[in-house]
Amino acid sequence: MPNLVEASGLVKRYRAVTALDGLDLAVAEGSVLGLLGPNGAGKTTAVSILATLLTPDAGSAQVAGIDVVAKPHEVRRHIGLSGQFAALDEHLTGFENLFMVGRLYHLGKPRARDRAVELLELFELTEAGRRPVKTYSGGMRRRLDLAGALVAAPPVLFLDEPTTGLDPYSRRQLWEVIRGMVGDGTTVLLTTQYLEEADRLADRILVIDHGRAIAEGAPDELKSRIGAERIEVTVTDAAVLEEARQLLARFAVGEQQADARSRSLITPIAGGMPVLSAALQELQRAGIAVRDIGLRRPTLDDVFLTLTGHVSAPEENDE
Amino acid sequence: MKELVYAVNDAAVIAWRNVIRIRRVPDLLVFVLISPIMFVLLFAFVFGNSIDIPGGSYREFLIAGIFAQTVVFGASFTGAGLAEDIQKGIINRFRALPMSRSALLVGRTLSDVVYNVLSLLVMALTGLLVGWGISSSALDAATGFALLLLFAxxxxxxxxxxxxxxxxxxxxxxxxxxxxxxxxxxxxxxVPAENLPPLLRTFALWNPVSAVTQATRELFGNIPPGTPPPEAWPLQNPVLYTLLWVGLLIAVFAPLAVRRYRSSVDKR
Known part of the structure; x- marks a missing residue:
């Protein structure tokens, strides 16, 4: 698959602050790249450059094979952008917002009208489409904003923190829609500070910090790079914790950690579910009462902490 | 040619959007309509008896001045509308669309003409109630209003x-x-510019707002007979001088604004 989005050596400085410090990235046609990073990592700046809102100080970028600096107007015909702040006209209805965007993509009146109706239906906003946007909830605004990015059915979609500030239900709903679009062949570049979001939506994840890429890979690849899976057991009686530790020692591929206060034991393993099941049988045979047992894989939070040296703390504002 | 068609289409779409907003945000409209009425009444009744216009009535004299002032004040709606678009982030949506570079600005300035038409209408009616009148031909009067709108x-x-x-x-x-x-x-x-102290007087005589006011007064037939002709060239040729300013302002500020719009970084 060719790359529909490609950037190399992007640099962007705002006075004293270096937002991007030589960023490279590529998104293969029909795939989703998750740009993951903490606040101020340069995610929004990267998207702004690719979506022709900013010009880079150095480096180059192509979207759909077109140079974003040399031919921004051409690029705009092939992209849809949905930002972290819903870019809608509060006083227009949902329908009018989408109709306006369609007209500005030069769809022609009947086509713009049909497309607005179609998208309102897709995003379950048909009823609300007759009301001014100022009456919408946060989730409805985000859906309409995303609908706005889809009006011209662009092959490339930039989603800048599409679910920041949404409640869990709206977030899941939006994920469904995004997955549907990807299923239809849209190429997506998504920024997020939610590790779970990148995990759910992205084929590949690019972790950035201080304007540079610090890791890249499929979500599972990144996770396995960080460390092994582990069995976590909580026993009902702290007195048998040491016995449990000895029993499970033969499955361990690294150092075990026992914590008497929480009556829990962590054993790094390799081999997944069959090993978990064998370990549980071992404990039961010895008559050890188990309160909780499970196989834990490293989360993207762990990945993040290991790669950047700090946890990802979602805050209200990005750069 | 295709570019031009798109530019016209895009500006029309933006103007359509702004006109819808005029209907949806009545508080702004109320302000646009109420404040000119207030100005006409305040000046007519507060200053009307203290300021003497040789050979004429102050209210006659006043109305053209208030017309000019109101349309100049009204221009700030254009700026406020754009500032709001930036603040709300919708400008980034527009800038990422394949629309014409000038459309957002052309559409905005055109739709703001609607405000001016409405406020001129309201002021003219209020003026008629307080004793102002047009004593020229309909064509001259229409030219007067057109000149005000063009300057605005x-x-x-x-x-x-x-x-x-x-x-x-x-x-x-x-x-x-x-x-x-x-x-x-x-x-x-x-007040007549001739009455001002020297420095302010020079400014007033060359001020384009004076010219558009003078032109409107002449076109409405609001200059009392026997008034001595103005001594400064701009006021002797107020229509021409106003048109020169119209050309100059558009030639300088339209390209500046379009360039600024394209390069403006996200100000949120």
């Missing part, structure tokens, strides 16, 4: 540029007064 249109490009420079709607509402107050008061709008 040109001035709204100045405010469009300012609106793209400032960080918020509040700033433009305050900042615009720094420009519009002296421009509309150090002029022949409310």
């Amino acid at each position: 249109y040109a001035f709204s490009w100045v405010m469009a540029y300012v609106g793209l420079l400032v960080p918020s709607v509040e700033v433009i509402n305050n900042a615009s007064f720094i420009v519009t107050m002296p421009l509309t008061f150090v002029a022949n709008t409310f």
